[in-house]
Amino acid sequence: MSSDCIFCRIIEGSLPSSKVYEDELAVAFMDIMPVNPGHVLVVPKKHVRELSELDEDTGAHLFRVAMRIEKALRASGLQCEGTNLLQNNGREAWQEVMHVHLHVIPRFRGDKVKVHFGQQQARREELGLWAGQIKARLQP
Numbered sequence: 001m002s003s004d005c006i007f008c009r010i011i012e013g014s015l016p017s018s019k020v021y022e023d024e025l026a027v028a029f030m031d032i033m034p035v036n037p038g039h040v041l042v043v044p045k046k047h048v049r050e051l052s053e054l055d056e057d058t059g060a061h062l063f064r065v066a067m068r069i070e071k072a073l074r075a076s077g078l079q080c081e082g083t084n085l086l087q088n089n090g091r092e093a094w095q096e097v098m099h100v101h102l103h104v105i106p107r108f109r110g111d112k113v114k115v116h117f118g119q120q121q122a123r124r125e126e127l128g129l130w131a132g133q134i135k136a137r138l139q140p
Helices: 006-012 056-075 124-135
Strands: 019-022 026-030 040-044 082-086 102-107
Touching: 006 026, 006 040, 019 056, 026 056, 040 056, 056 082, 056 102
Parallel strands: none
Antiparallel strands: 019 026, 026 040, 040 102, 082 102
């Protein structure tokens, strides 16, 4: 654990949180800056800065926990007609706390949340080139 990491401090109990889930690998708690009511963060207990440093088994576990929370969120009575699962890596990708975390964000019609990435359609040749570059680096 990292003493300067807010999530590590929540995990060790030196900062308060509103937990919704905890097991030996992960903890999930309410985001103190929620996009909408019911916004939950799913966090590995081990301090890992970015997804590329996380072992695949723990990553899969985090996603399973997020799926269970998403299902509970829909049944909770909180306003939730859909959800976003969001995971950011690196400051350039909007990661604010440098400890891997997965957002489970409830969404509903009229919630005024808008996300725009500025996408532009790529040419087929570019897509093929990029796919080849990624395939060449895939680990078994």
